[in-house]
Amino acid sequence: MYRYDEFDHTLVKERVTQFRGQVERRLAGDITEDQFKPLRLMNGVYLQLHAYMLRVAVPYGTLSGKQMHMLADIATKYDKGYGHFTTRQNIQYNWPALSDIPAILDDLASVEMHAIQTSGNCIRNVTSDQYAGAAAGEVDDPRIWSEIIRQWSTFHPEFTFLPRKFKFAVCGMNEDRAAIRFHDIGIEVVKGKDGAPAFDIYVGGGQGRTPMIGHLIGEAVPAVDLIAYLESIMRVYNMNGRRDNLYKARIKILVHALGAEEMKRQVEEEFVHVKEKGVVNLPEEEIARIRAYFAPPAYEALPDESSALNEAMADNKKFADWVKTNVAEHKADGYAIANISLKPVGGVAGDASDDQMHVMADLATQYSFDELRVTHEQNIVLAHVKKDDLFALWQGLEKAALGTPNLALITDHIVCPGLDYCALANARSIPISQEIAERFNDLDRQHNIGELKVKISGCINACGHHHVGHIGILGVDKKGTEFYQISLGGSADENASVGDILGPAFTEDEIADAIETIVETYIKIRQEGERFIETYRRVGKEPFKETLYATH
Amino acid sequence: MPLIKNGEFADDNWILVGDEDELPADTPVIVSAARWQAERETLLGRNAPLGVKLEAGEAPELIADDLDRFQLVAVNFPAFKDGRGFSYASLLRDRYGFDGEVRAVGEVLRDQWSLMVRCGFDAFDVADGTKIDAFKEALGEFSHVYQATGDGKKTVWQLRHGG
Ligand code: HEM
């Protein structure tokens, strides 16, 4: 993975010093809370319902064992012994004291981490595919390009006071695990004419109150032009994005108002000028330098079949269940990708205790070249595990209650903090997730249902990705009571779609029954081997509406 | 309001005149883009330097053809969150090659100064009581930059490869 050199180190250290000064100026009353707000936000410090929250950047979700140990230590020392892994592949601490934050940043800097641009109206932490470098069929490792974008966007002088926050996602192949079509800019690495990596660039995707799917405006943009092209998009947005209405300030609204064709035309006109100046260049040597950090690890030459794995699966049904859901194909023979679910039934989606973080870090060191990834679905990935080691890995996970075998099943949700933490919430999200998970706790039943992505937000801001859930649940407030609206058929992958709202919302007491009715309807009407989303696409919402509202 | 120019306090002999105000004789004035367009001939006939002020929403394209008439372009920040002016300064310097004074006026925070300098601002209206040391400190907070702008600073990407 990427390692800082002296330049990166210096920058992050200077940033801590700068932020310490800003906190001091705030505590001394030299600046108002209103003036401090954009400064603290740019450093990941939010004010939540009960306390400040600190969001720490995990660039494109990749961490070393040492970094994960540090995240655990921070949870112990400055928080209540846990952290929350988020849809931005980051980690959040819910209870730090403002006066401790500079010290936390020092600790982070000592392991090449920071909280730069994890909030605020700037270019946020770049996200990527959690299977980067491990998935078969990848055109190129998307983390190379994510790291280049990270550096270019860090303290960008022109684009730090944008109309609104700005999110990038990058994936390295046409199978999209990074939801690139739901980002302000989504990038897919493709093969250029000369066979070298080039970039398909989508613009104007997003969720929030107006979900939109990004438009492809840059096709096979060559690597030398990547940064110039991105600068051009950013400049068009910075000058023309709306600033009069918070809810209309994202680039998706601009793209929608102009139309994708006109947006493309303006970007390309800008691009001609930017390129002409030639100041925005990305040296070949720099690409090569960064690429070297993401060279494949030293895989052993192994047969693809592992008899140790086969035997362990035959002997242990629990382990076999975990392998079936949580382990994915790896491009190298004899290796596999292991997913650690942070969704135990009864737990809080994405939360991990300090002890669990230490365990994951140790297991990564032992079995996966000392590297972990956070996924946007709020789980953890060990990307390069020998099949021969899977059983030992699983035993280690089981001991720390990390062996939940439910990846992409109906108990594996994305869940926003909701009314338990968030000042903007209409309704609680976490208890709803817990209730649904308990309802479907039976593992055989979960397997029978198959892949089904449930995503829950506590208000229309959609931090819990409900628009792109196969089943999406949105908390709404009706005269002071919490209600939940259901949508079906959303998807964040390469077949991107926004879910359709089914009908009137349900109360907290009704919601688990309603989900059960939807699932039973699916099981009745599905065809052989058809996943929920495929059935939905075939039959539409009517059959679900009928059974759902007939029983109420 | 004190003026900082090229990193030091400087005398400000420019007068910002409103659209309805009478033009003072023989004094450098800054007018709005609208006034410039309406009273072009009168303004050119004066015997003193001329500046124009761009509001947020008035991109430099508006005055691009006339830039050689101005010794100063002021860019207004109606709120520190409104970052359009960062792009305006970049365009003035990089695209249109303007080499007069580019002055930031309006609501600007200490923590924006260094970014603004990188975009091409060389002058700042600052609040009363601002200390020049604070300005220098703010500009010196970061030793290195990742992005190339018109300020010619070597980027990290260049420094890494001996460029
Ligand atoms: C303090 C609690 C939070 C507040 C006040 C908050 C606020 C918001 C707001 C206002 C939006 C809508 C933005 C727009 O449409 O322009 C939004 C969207 C979003 N937030 Fe949050 N959020 C919170 C927690 C989180 C958490 C914990 C995550 C996970 C890292 C998160 C991730 C997202 C995502 C993925 C979106 C939708 C994608 C998009 O930007 O279009 N938020 N949030």
Ligand code: SF4
């Ligand atoms: S979706 Fe709403 S309730 Fe949930 S975290 Fe975002 S702003 Fe808060």
